[in-house]
Amino acid sequence: MNPGLHDALHAFGPQAAHVVDLWRIFLFICTGVFALVMAAFVYALWRAPRIRVQEAPDLSTVNRPEPGARRSVAAAVTATVLLLLVLVAASVFTDRALARLPLKDAVHIEVVAHQWWWTVKYVDGPVAETFETANEIHVPVGRPVLVKLNSDDVIHSLWIPSLSGKKDLIPGRTAVLAFQADKPG
Known part of the structure; x- marks a missing residue:
């Protein structure tokens, strides 16, 4: 084994391989979430009104939600809960796999x-x-x-x-x- 490979991402046993698989699932999901959040951020910046003249903002529409806002929030909350459930399930399956190492002749x-x-x-x-x-x-x-x-x-x-x-x-x-x-x- 190369001394440079003493890290958690180079598995040299079944237990470490399960942990690496879990890490990759978390990395994939978190990278996707990050990309979606950054895309939504850029879209919000692009869509935001550009005020060229200093004038007082119109606050008459503050209490009214944007059309489709409830649906967007509900979709975001649902996606968040589903992704968290996937991560919890992956963690539980990994924990069970770690506990299954046969200890005969250990x-x-x-x-x-x-x-x-x-x-x-x-x-x-x-x-x-x-x-x-x-x-x-x-x-x-x-x-x-x-x-x-x-x-x-x-x-x-x-x-x-x-x-x-x-x-x-x-x-x-x-x-x-x-x-x-x-x-x-």
């Missing part, structure tokens, strides 16, 4: 966050095979990994961009992160 790792460093303990196999490292996590390719996360002192966050989403470590609480690496790196 590597078990315990991570404890300390101020300025991390303790990483590999707990699979017999006691003789249990060992600890500091600040680095090494996982096998093609095998699920289950990481149990704890904080020793303050709130920390663990994020492995190419493999999974971010998890917050809060003192006194145990968080669990499951992922799988499909490519070495």
Whole structure:
């Protein structure tokens, strides 16, 4: 894996691929909404009356809505609600997909966050095979990994961009992160 590819948009596992797919859905929809809003803004500027002489504005029509305004507002509200429902549904489906990683034969790792460093303990196999490292996590390719996360002192966050989403470590609480690496790196 290229060190320049340690970002959330280069997925090296199924969990990260689901997050990237969700990100692309959000990007596509938000880009479309932005383009429509900018087009409406430019149209409103083009359609606005141009006052050449300084005169008092006619306020007699202020309380009367423009013809078709109610229909336009109703259409905009409906489109907004529908787009939000699509984004919520995409988020829920992604959450369900993230929870479906089969954990049979998973590597078990315990991570404890300390101020300025991390303790990483590999707990699979017999006691003789249990060992600890500091600040680095090494996982096998093609095998699920289950990481149990704890904080020793303050709130920390663990994020492995190419493999999974971010998890917050809060003192006194145990968080669990499951992922799988499909490519070495």
